[in-house]
Each structure stands twice: as structure tokens, then as C-alpha cells.
Amino acid sequence: MNSSNYFPMRCVDPGTHFDSWKVVARGLLAERVRPEEVVWEPGESLFANEPVVKTVAPISVPADLVDLAKAVTCHQDSSRWALLYRIFWRVILGGERKLLEISSDRDVAKARVMQKSVRREIHKMHAFVRFRKVGEDETGRERFVAWFEPDHFIVEAGTPFFRKRFANMDWSIFTPKGCAHWFGGQLKFSEGIPVDPTHHPDELEAVWKTYYRSIFNPARLKVGAMRAEMPKRYWKNLPEADLIESLVRDSQNRVGEMLEIEPRPVRAERKNAYLGNLKERSIVPHCAGPGGDSSIEEIARLLPGCRQCPLWKSATQAVPGEGPMDARVMIVGEQPGDREDLEGRPFVGPAGKLLDQALAEAGIDRGSAYLTNAVKHFKWEARGKHRLHHKPAAGEIDACKPWLLAELSKIAPEILVILGNTAARSLLGPGIQVSKQRGIFAAPHLAKKVILTVHPSFLLRVSGEERKKEEYRLFVSDLELAMT
Amino acid sequence: MELQQKLAILADAAKYDASCASSGANRRDSSNGKGVGSTGGAGICHSYAPDGRCISLLKVLLTNRCLYDCHYCINRRSSNVRRAAFTAEEVVKLTLDFYKRNYIEGLFLSSGIIRSADYTMERVVEVARTLREVHDFRGYIHLKTIPEASPELIEQAAKYADRISINLELPTQQSLDRLAPEKNFVRTKQAMGRIRVKLEDAADRRKTGDKKLRHATGQSTQVIVGADASTDADFLNRSEELYASYRMSRVYYSAFSPITEPSSILPLSAPPLIREHRLYQADWLMRFYGFQTSEIVNEKHPNLDLRLDPKLAWALRQRHEFPIDLHTATRDQLLRVPGLGVRNVDRIIRIRRHTRIRLEDLARLRVSLPKVRPFIITADHRPRLEELDIDRFYARLPIQHEQLELFPHALR
Numbered sequence: 001m002n003s004s005n006y007f008p009m010r011c012v013d014p015g016t017h018f019d020s021w022k023v024v025a026r027g028l029l030a031e032r033v034r035p036e037e038v039v040w041e042p043g044e045s046l047f048a049n050e051p052v053v054k055t056v057a058p059i060s061v062p063a064d065l066v067d068l069a070k071a072v073t074c075h076q077d078s079s080r081w082a083l084l085y086r087i088f089w090r091v092i093l094g095g096e097r098k099l100l101e102i103s104s105d106r107d108v109a110k111a112r113v114m115q116k117s118v119r120r121e122i123h124k125m126h127a128f129v130r131f132r133k134v135g136e137d138e139t140g141r142e143r144f145v146a147w148f149e150p151d152h153f154i155v156e157a158g159t160p161f162f163r164k165r166f167a168n169m170d171w172s173i174f175t176p177k178g179c180a181h182w183f184g185g186q187l188k189f190s191e192g193i194p195v196d197p198t199h200h201p202d203e204l205e206a207v208w209k210t211y212y213r214s215i216f217n218p219a220r221l222k223v224g225a226m227r228a229e230m231p232k233r234y235w236k237n238l239p240e241a242d243l244i245e246s247l248v249r250d251s252q253n254r255v256g257e258m259l260e261i262e263p264r265p266v267r268a269e270r271k272n273a274y275l276g277n278l279k280e281r282s283i284v285p286h287c288a289g290p291g292g293d294s295s296i297e298e299i300a301r302l303l304p305g306c307r308q309c310p311l312w313k314s315a316t317q318a319v320p321g322e323g324p325m326d327a328r329v330m331i332v333g334e335q336p337g338d339r340e341d342l343e344g345r346p347f348v349g350p351a352g353k354l355l356d357q358a359l360a361e362a363g364i365d366r367g368s369a370y371l372t373n374a375v376k377h378f379k380w381e382a383r384g385k386h387r388l389h390h391k392p393a394a395g396e397i398d399a400c401k402p403w404l405l406a407e408l409s410k411i412a413p414e415i416l417v418i419l420g421n422t423a424a425r426s427l428l429g430p431g432i433q434v435s436k437q438r439g440i441f442a443a444p445h446l447a448k449k450v451i452l453t454v455h456p457s458f459l460l461r462v463s464g465e466e467r468k469k470e471e472y473r474l475f476v477s478d479l480e481l482a483m484t
Numbered sequence: 485m486e487l488q489q490k491l492a493i494l495a496d497a498a499k500y501d502a503s504c505a506s507s508g509a510n511r512r513d514s515s516n517g518k519g520v521g522s523t524g525g526a527g528i529c530h531s532y533a534p535d536g537r538c539i540s541l542l543k544v545l546l547t548n549r550c551l552y553d554c555h556y557c558i559n560r561r562s563s564n565v566r567r568a569a570f571t572a573e574e575v576v577k578l579t580l581d582f583y584k585r586n587y588i589e590g591l592f593l594s595s596g597i598i599r600s601a602d603y604t605m606e607r608v609v610e611v612a613r614t615l616r617e618v619h620d621f622r623g624y625i626h627l628k629t630i631p632e633a634s635p636e637l638i639e640q641a642a643k644y645a646d647r648i649s650i651n652l653e654l655p656t657q658q659s660l661d662r663l664a665p666e667k668n669f670v671r672t673k674q675a676m677g678r679i680r681v682k683l684e685d686a687a688d689r690r691k692t693g694d695k696k697l698r699h700a701t702g703q704s705t706q707v708i709v710g711a712d713a714s715t716d717a718d719f720l721n722r723s724e725e726l727y728a729s730y731r732m733s734r735v736y737y738s739a740f741s742p743i744t745e746p747s748s749i750l751p752l753s754a755p756p757l758i759r760e761h762r763l764y765q766a767d768w769l770m771r772f773y774g775f776q777t778s779e780i781v782n783e784k785h786p787n788l789d790l791r792l793d794p795k796l797a798w799a800l801r802q803r804h805e806f807p808i809d810l811h812t813a814t815r816d817q818l819l820r821v822p823g824l825g826v827r828n829v830d831r832i833i834r835i836r837r838h839t840r841i842r843l844e845d846l847a848r849l850r851v852s853l854p855k856v857r858p859f860i861i862t863a864d865h866r867p868r869l870e871e872l873d874i875d876r877f878y879a880r881l882p883i884q885h886e887q888l889e890l891f892p893h894a895l896r
Contacts, residue, residue, distance in 0.1 A: 101834040104845030127528050131585045142584065162586075164513035165522040165623075169584060204581050210488045211582075214495035215543060216533040219741045220757060225536025229529060240531055248534050255742065263748040266553065267562035274600040275551055275666065278632065282668045304670070314725055316677045317670065341729075342677035382728040384774075 011039045014081040016153070018073040025085055026059060035089050040081035059092060064100055071115040074153045083111055118152050125150060125158040128234050129173055132202040137170075144171040147196040147237055153177050156189055163187055174198065205239040212240040218251035219258065290406035296325060299406055303376055309399035311377035311392070316341045321372025321407050329369040329482055330413035330447070331355075332404065334422040334455055338387050341378035346371045351457040355419075358456065358472070362479035370411045374426040375400045389457075397426045408446065415482045416447035420455025428452075438474075440481055453478035485568055491578065493568040497548035497559050498594055501651070501706060502738040504529070506540045506589035506624045508702050509646035510690070519620030520584055523646060527624070528589050541592040541626060542582050546570055546607055550596030554653065554664035555747040556711045556740055559596050563745035572611045579615060583623050590624030590646075591615070597666075601632035609637060612644035616698070631668070631675035638675065642682050642700040647733065650675055651706045655722040659712040663749070676730040679703050683731070702733035709763060710755025711740035715786035717777070720766055724777045727770070737763040762788040769795055772826055773819045791878060796822040799859060803872040809861040810841050823855030 010033060014021040028038060065088070072080050087107050090096045102108055131144035144166075150158075155178035162173065163182055172181045176192045226244075235241035269275055287305040294302065300320040306312065319336040322345055331347075339349035347355055359366050375396055380387035392400075404426055408416070418424050418441070424432040427446060434454055441452040454475060462468045511524030529538035547569035548559040558565055579591045593611055597604050608627055615621040627645040629638050641648050650672055654660050657669040686699035705726060707719060723735045739760035740750075766788060769775040773795070780794050781787065789797045799806060799822045808817050810832055818829040828849050835841060840863035847853055858871035870876070 098838060102838050103831040104835055104841070104848045106848070109848040123526075123528070127530050129586050133585070144584065146586070161522075164515055166520060166584070166586075167513065167515040168518060168520060202585065204585055207488055207491065207578070208582060208585070208587050210491050211495050211542065212531065212533065212539065214492045215499045215539060217499050217535045217537070217741060219754070220535045220739070222536030222757075223534050226532040226534050229538065230532040238531065244534055251534070258742045258744050258746070261744060261746055263746045263750065264562050264564060265748055266555075269551070269553065269561070272551060278666060282671075284670070314729075316673045316729060339681070342681050344674070344677075380728070382724045382777075385727055385731060385771075387728045 009037055009039055011041050014040050014042055016042070017156075018070045021073055021081060021084070022069075025088055028085070029059060029088065029092055032093060035082065035086040038082065038085060040078075040085070042078070042081075061088070061092065062097070062100065065091060068100065068111055068115055070157075071118045072111050074118045074157055075114040076152050077114060080114060083107060083114075087111060118154060118157075121150050121152050122154045122158040124234065125154060126161050128230075128238060129162070130237065130239060131166075131171060132198060132200045133204070134198075134200045142169045144169055145198045145200065146171070146173045147198050148173055148175045149233075149237060150175055150177055151233075155180050155192075159187065159189075209240050209243055213243055213247065216247055218247070218254040221248065221251050223248060289402040294406055294410075296321070296407065296410050299403060299410070303403060306376070306400075306403070309377075309396045311375070311379050311396055314380065315377040317344050318376045319344055319346055319373065319378075320376065321370055321411075322346055323370030323372075323411075324368060325411065327368060327370035327411055327413055329364060329415045329417060330408065330411050331369055331371045331417040331419065332423040332427065333371070333373045333419045334457070335373050335375035335392055336378045337389060337457070338378065338380070340373075341380075346373055350460060351455070354456040354459055354472075358476050358479055361476045363483050364479060370407070370413065372404065372407055374404055374423040376403055392422055394425070394430070397422060401426050413447050415449045415451065416443075417451045417453065417479065417482060419453060420458065423455075424452060438478060449482065451478060451481050487574060487578075490568045490570055490574070491544070493566055494544045494546075494548060494570060497545045497565070497596075498543045498592070500558065500738065500741065500743075501543065501592070501594060501628070502537070502736040503592065503626065503649060503704055503706060503734070504538050504540050504543075505626075505647070505704070505734060508733060509624055510698070510701055512622050512698075514620070514622050517620045517622060519622060520580065521590070521622030523590070523622065523624050530587055530589065540589045541624065542579055542588050542590070543592040544570070544575065544578075544594075546572075546575065546593060546595035546604075546611065547598060548596050549598050551599075552597050552664070552666040554667065555749050556653070556663060556708055556743075558743040558745050560745075560747070562747065565745050572607065572614055575611045576614050576619065579623075580619060580621065583621070588623075590621075590626070592626040592628075594628035597630065601630040602634055602637060605630055605633035605637040605641070609640050609644065612641065616644050629675070629679075631672045633675075635678055638679060639682055642679065642686070643698065645700045647702050647704060648679060648700050649704045649706070650679075652722070652726070653706065653708055654712055655707055655714050655718045656712075659714060663712060673729070676703065676705070676726070676732075680730045703730065704732055704734040704736065706736040706738055709737050709739050709760050711750070715781070716759075716763060716766070716788045717781040717783070717786035719763060720770070720777045720781055723767055724770060735767060737767070756790065758790050759788070762790060762794060766794045769798075774816055775820075793822070795820070796855075796877070800872065800874045800877060806859045806872060807861050807867050808859065811836050811863075821856060821859050823852050823859070 012024050014024055069084050072084055087099065091099050099105060100108060103112060125148060129146045129148050131146045134143050134145055136142050155175055159180040170183045172179060174193055174197055176194055178192045179190045181188045181190065284305045286307050287302050288308065290299050290302060303318040303320050306318065312318065319340050333347065336346060337349040337351060340346055356366055375392040379390045379392050379396065381390050418427055421434050424434055428443060434452055438453050441450045443450040459468065459471050459475060462471050506527030509523035513522035514520050527540055529540050531539040533539060548565065549567050549569065550559045550561055553560045553562050575593065582588045583590065593608055595604050595608050612625050612627055615625065625645045626647045626649065627641045629641050629648050629650050631650050652672055653664055653667065660667045660669055683700060683703065686697060690697050709719065719737065726732045726735055737760050739755050739757050742754055766780045769780060770777060779798060788794055799820065808821065815829060815833060818824055818832060819826065828851055831849055832841065835845065842862055842864045843853060846856065858867045
């Protein structure tokens with residue numbers, strides 16, 4: 001038995017848009033008409049005077065399928081209607097709900113290629129439409145026109161871009177595949193026209209061509225790369241394209257001439273206060289460490305020149321301590337973090353924020369304390385676009401120790417707060433375990449009262465809300481020891 | 485001097501800056517404004533020059549007079565190039581005139597250093613301010629900033645621009661000392677650090693309420709390749725640092741190019757353009773394919789192989805890890821297959837949930853079969869091991885770099 005006896009071919013008119021096609025397709029799907037039984041004949045419906053299909057309720061369709069269909073219906077290929085119907089049929093009636101995930105399926109791949117060329121041409125429309133100014137109205141609102149020749153039916157899809165960008169001018173874009181007009185804040189579309197109706201020269205085109213000629217570098221000719229992105233078929237409507245041939249032709253001569261020019265000798269700098277000052281600022285004397293009795297200002301000035309370990313290379317800057325000279329409390333952390341490295345100040349990142357909060361709770365005014373780190377440069381390792389903090393090695397802690405001791409001797413605090421193992425290693429020597437020895441620590445050679453506690457960054461890493469709270473409470477009570 | 489003459493000089497003076505992006509700005513348009521312009525999403529290349537570079541922005545210098553003496557630069561004080569200077573109004577008018585005709589996405593403005601960094605920066609910022617505040621221009625603005633300019637001026641630049649940038653130009657202080665004696669590596673890094681802080685603070689403010697905040701969203705930089713003895717490893721390690729430390733949107737690599745005003749201490753030959761291309765490929769591998777710099781270049785091999793793309797070169801060095809089965813490989817593994825890009829990797833992962841993958845499937849995804857075949861196992865294909873022999877690749881691949889050579893002959 002031949003099935004075509006039972007299912008005669010249907011000849012239907014898809015209209016010109018996704019919306020018109022959708023109504024037809026919906027009706028056919030409701031009748032479960034198979035794709036091979038439908039002939040799509042734009043404007044040639046045998047049933048022109050009668051409704052081809054009944055109006056039926058919308059069918060739920062995956063959103064990405066609608067996007068695909070909207071793009072594909074703009075394609076110039078006349079097989080697009082049948083292709084789309086086949087895909088819809090397979091997804092909705094054929095039990096292939098996930099069909100679009102199979103990009104290598106013959107139908108899907110073909111539709112995706114069409115979608116891509118439509119999107120690409122919309123993009124090229126946004127790029128290559130060239131407006132010409134034709135005048136202004138009495139309020140000074142400018143009017144522009146353009147002629148563009150797309151392969152696909154993309155004028156309507158491509159126009160919202162222009163409406164948003166050029167909302168405050170009037171313009172028309174004429175094309176053989178439909179025209180768009182924005183006039184007095186109203187958008188209208190009209191039928192396509194076969195030839196360019198715009199004959200208004202625009203004096204700015206000469207200026208634009210001057211720019212195009214001057215921005216081209218004849219020493220790196222890559223005509224293929226240009227043509228891949230700006231296909232020749234668009235050239236006839238691009239004013240600058242007139243220049244391409246001569247620019248390419250002359251490039252070899254221009255480069256040849258460049259090569260014959262005698263190199264210029266270096267011209268001595270003119271006496272210039274700014275340059276002199278710049279030079280002075282550029283010289284950072286390398287130094288082996290702080291001088292015997294350096295002031296806090298001198299320490300900050302000398303620190304950037306320290307080359308006692310390699311951490312300076314990948315850091316932005318050395319981060320010196322910060323706080324009043326007569327501080328009673330000195331707080332020593334591990335090393336600058338990401339944010340400290342960028343700002344050049346200690347404890348301004350997330351751990352610093354937490355420290356601020358804890359200090360306030362413990363009754364210590366951050367502004368009257370001196371804050372610094374055991375190591376002055378940020379040690380890190382790249383993880384994609386992020387910098388992962390790396391614990392400083394013993395050698396790096398030792399290399400930085402003279403700076404810390406110089407700060408300590410100048411500030412001579414009454415109370416010294418040591419945060420975490422690195423600072424403990426630096427000031428109290430190896431073998432100290434903060435977790436076991438936290439609290440008041442006898443080290444009278446450093447300060448009258450020495451408090452050993454965890455580093456606030458440890459609190460950020462603790463997992464579990466309860467434990468986090470508990471650790472924070474312990475941290476605050478350690479800090480409170482300073483005030484008792 | 486006539487405007488067109490100025491434009492010819494000051495566009496010519498700006499063309500060695502490779503930066504062209506007009507993407508990544510905060511979304512906005514002119515429908516509720518008085519002026520013109522929109523940004524958001526992907527950028528648009530409005531034209532292409534025969535050098536293959538896109539023309540997206542009006543890229544000009546405010547002036548090509550310059551106090552500095554950077555030897556690779558046509559505008560250095562020792563050069564005899566013709567000098568010119570735009571007024572702010574001239575740049576503003578050109579930008580608007582070009583923009584309204586849909587020639588450009590916006591303005592890229594840089595300048596030679598005149599009088600001082602601050603004096604110069606003020607003038608650059610004034611152009612952007614006029615465009616934004618007087619003309620309600622909502623297109624794209626990229627401002628070149630000067631590391632020595634005051635942080636307040638750089639902050640203002642970031643307020644009016646969508647992207648700001650400082651060119652590092654050379655990857656080490658030693659090279660700067662020799663070829664760009666006024667430039668300073670540490671100051672540049674510090675300025676980049678300050679910019680990152682400002683950009684992130686602004687992004688936070690937008691997120692937490694101030695949705696309309698106008699502020700730059702990214703910074704970028706450029707390095708010149710082939711003007712000094714730096715290796716590809718020097719460049720890539722530096723890029724890795726710049727991406728991680730300062731969240732660069734892009735690092736541009738610009739092959740040193742001969743200029744009409746050569747300096748007596750310039751290198752004798754220009755680098756092959758393919759070197760620039762290979763650096764971009766390597767940069768891509770680091771940013772989108774999960775490669776560490778040390779996997780691409782190392783102390784023993786500090787330079788990229790000009791004949792093979794860096795992913796293929798890596799795969800041939802790691803041939804014991806291949807072939808891999810498209811059905812069982814992880815995403816990270818798939819990303820490392822020569823010939824598979826990010827998009828196709830994601831497609832393959834979706835497809836394999838539903839069906840066995842055959843070579844014809846890959847062909848329909850427009851994957852280059854000759855390129856991937858030696859590295860993959862599919863339902864209908866398993867490569868022979870000797871296909872991974874490196875000499876076979878060298879023998880088979882067309883040697884393209886000679887065609888792309890900047891000059892077939894050495895300079896002088």
C-alpha cells in the first residue's frame with residue numbers, strides 16, 4: 001500500500017517571516033503531517049484563497065529552537081522552510097526533544113550553518129552600513145541615508161541596533177531585501193528596492209578615506225586576513241574600499257623607501273624639569289637591608305630596593321608598615337596579599353577587614369596601632385586569572401627579618417601582637433606552633449607584652465559556621481589580652 | 485594646518501598600537517539621551533585595512549610631539565617626523581562625525597607626552613569629558629593613560645572611558661632602559677595595580693545598586709615583539725603575571741615594524757609576523773584552554789616553534805597522552821586536542837550524551853579531520869601510533885611562515 005494515497009502532498013505558503021511560517025507549521029503539526037508530505041511554496045499556495053490550516057493553540061517549543069528558527073527563516077536558501085519543519089517535527093512529534101544538542105545531526109548542522117551565516121550578516125550589516133548625511137530639520141535633527149546589499153533577509157532583525165544607537169537622528173537604510181526608516185522616533189519597514197536611491201555625496205567620506213589610508217601599516221600586508229573579515233562583495237558600498245588596490249600596490253615601494261632611510265641618531269634630551277624629575281624617581285638604589293638606625297621613613301624609602309630574596313620580581317611593590325611612630329601596639333602579619341600588593345598598604349584586603357572588626361571588638365583602635373608584615377612582598381602563583389597566595393619559605397622570612405626588626409626597634413611597642421606562624425617564625429624562631437602556644441608569650445627582648453595568635457586569613461579558611469564563630473571568638477579574646 | 489593633514493599625521497602616528505577591541509563595555513544606548521551611541525556585548529569591526537587589522541575605533545594621537553625617546557617609536561623626540569596637534573574640539577567633532585556615519589564604534593585616544601604626564605593626561609581626559617558631558621556620547625572610548633600621571637587623573641579617565649590602558653611595551657626593565665629610557669617598569673605595574681583596584685571597586689558599586697554608574701570595565705596593555713632580545717618565554721611569563729596581577733582584558737603583541745624614522749639602535753631585522761601570531765595562540769591557550777605557561781615554553785625551549793601552532797607542538801611533546809577517546813575524555817583533556825576549539829569541545833560533550841561520535845560528525849562540526857585524526861579515538865576511528873611522529877607533521881604541514889615574513893630579506 002502506498003502511503004501517498006492516504007497522505008497527499010500538501011503545498012503550503014510559509015509567508016516571508018518566522019511568524020507567518022509558525023502559524024502554518026503549527027497547523028500541520030497539529031494534524032501530524034509528516035515533513036516529506038509538505039511542499040513549501042512561498043507566495044504560490046494552491047490554496048491561496050482559503051486558510052491552509054486551522055488556527056490551533058500554540059505548542060510548547062524549546063527556547064533555543066525558537067531562536068534557531070527565527071534566524072534560519074532570515075536565510076535566503078529556499079529549502080529553509082522544509083528544513084525547519086523537519087526539525088520541529090522531529091523535536092515535537094518524533095520524540096527527539098534533545099535533538100538540538102546533537103550539533104552533528106545532518107539537519108541540525110545545516111540549520112546551525114544557516115543560523116551562523118544569518119547572524120554573521122546581521123553583524124556585517126551593523127559594521128558595513130555607511131550613512132550619508134542628507135540634511136537637518138529646523139530643530140537641528142540630522143537626517144542620514146544608507147544603501148546596503150545583504151544576501152539574507154536580515155533588515156528587520158538588524159535594525160534594532162541602529163534604532164538604539166542612532167535614536168536621536170533620522171535615517172533610512174535601503175536594501176533590495178527590505179528597507180528600514182527611523183523618522184521622528186517612529187520605526188517603519190518598507191519593501192526592498194532594486195537599486196541604490198541615494199545619490200548624496202558626503203564630504204566626510206574623504207576624511208574617512210584619509211583616516212583609512214593613514215591607519216594602514218604598509219609594512220605588514222595581510223590581504224587574506226582583510227578579505228576573510230571584509231569579503232569583497234561588500235566593497236562596492238564601502239567608500240574606503242576604493243583605496244585598497246592602490247594601498248596594496250604601493251606598499252612594497254613604501255617599505256622599500258623606509259629601508260633606505262639613514263637611521264637617526266639619538267637626540268639629547270632638552271633641559272626639562274619634568275624629565276629630570278622622572279629620572280630621579282626612576283632610580284631605586286638596590287640595598288642589602290635597612291641601615292643600623294634607619295627611621296621608619298627611611299625604611300619605607302629603602303625597602304623597594306631590597307633584593308635579598310627574589311619575591312620583588314613578581315610583586316607590584318614592597319608593602320611597608322603603617323601607623324603612628326608612638327604606637328603602643330604593633331601588629332605583625334605574614335605577608336601582603338593580593339589587595340595589599342596593589343595598594344601598597346598592609347591589611348587592606350579581606351583578612352584586613354576581618355582584623356579591623358576583631359580589633360574594634362577587642363577595644364583596640366587600628367589607627368593608633370602600627371601594622372606590618374613579616375615578609376614585605378606578596379608571594380603568589382598564577383591560577384588562570386587569579387593569584388594564589390603562597391606561604392613564604394624560611395629563606396624569604398629570614399631575608400626580610402632585618403626590615404621587621406628595624407621597624408620593631410623604631411616603634412618599640414609596649415605590646416606586640418604576632419599573627420600566625422610566619423610572623424612567629426620570624427620573631428620567635430623556628431618550632432613555634434601558634435595553635436599550641438597562643439596567648440601571652442614571654443619574649444621580653446621584643447616587647448613588654450607579646451601576644452601570639454592566629455592570622456585572620458586562617459579565620460577566612462575555617463570551614464563550618466560554628467567553628468568559624470568559635471575561632472573568631474578565640475581570636476578576639478587573644479587580642480583582648482593586649483588591653484588587660 | 486588643515487584638519488585632514490592633521491588626521492593623516494596623527495592617525496599614522498597611532499597605528500602602531502595594536503589594541504582594537506570595542507567589546508566588554510557596560511551596556512547602554514542613546515534611546516533615553518540627547519546624543520548618539522551605544523555599547524555592550526561584542527565589539528564591531530567596521531572596516532579592515534590591507535594589513536589585516538580591524539578598524540573599530542578612530543585611533544589617533546592628540547599630538548605626536550613627545551618628550552620621550554623610545555627608539556621603536558616613530559614619535560620619539562629624536563625622530564624627524566612631521567608634528568601636529570589636534571585641539572580637543574577637533575577630536576570631538578571627528579569622533580561624532582565618523583560615529584554618526586557608522587564608520588566607528590568610538591574613539592581610541594593616546595598622546596605623545598608634552599610638558600608633563602599630568603599636563604598631557606589632562607588634555608586627553610578633556611576630550612573624553614567633552615564627548616560624554618557636552619555631547620552625551622554613549623559610544624566606546626579607550627584612553628591611553630600614562631603611569632606617571634596622578635592617580636586622580638587616571639581615575640577621571642576611567643570615569644569617562646570604557647577601557648583604559650598603559651602600554652608596557654617591553655617585558656623587562658633592562659630592555660626599557662635600553663630602548664625606552666623614560667619608562668619604568670615598577671611605576672607601570674603600580675599604576676596597573678591602582679587601575680585594577682578602581683575597576684573592581686566600580687564593578688562592585690554597579691553590582692550593589694549603582695546600576696547606572698559609568699566607568700571603565702577593563703584595562704589592556706601592549707608589548708612589542710622583536711625589538712629586543714626577549715624570548716617568547718619572557719613575553720608569556722610577563723603576560724601570565726599581568727593577567728593574574730592586574731586582570732588585563734588583553735595583552736596585545738605587536739611585531740616590531742619598520743618605521744620611516746628608524747633609530748640607530750633598532751634591531752637589524754624585523755621579526756617574522758608569524759611570531760606575533762604564535763604568541764597570540766599561546767596567550768589564548770593560557771587564557772581559555774587551561775595551559776600553564778611552563779607547558780608552552782620553558783628554560784630549555786624559551787621560544788615557540790614557528791612551524792607548528794603551540795597546541796600541536798605541546799601535543800606532540802606529550803604524545804604519550806594521546807590518542808584520547810572522545811567519549812570518555814574530560815573537558816580539560818578535550819580542550820588539549822589539536823584542532824578542537826572551546827565551542828566544539830562543548831558540542832562534543834553534549835553530543836556524546838545522546839549518540840556515538842563518528843568522524844563524519846566531526847566533519848559536520850567543521851572540525852579539520854586531518855588535524856584531529858592522529859589524536860583521537862571515535863566510534864569508527866583509532867589512529868596508528870606512528871601518526872604522532874613529529875617529523876611527519878613537519879613534512880606534511882605547509883611551511884607558512886615564509887609567506888608571512890614581514891620582509892623576505894633582512895633589513896639592511
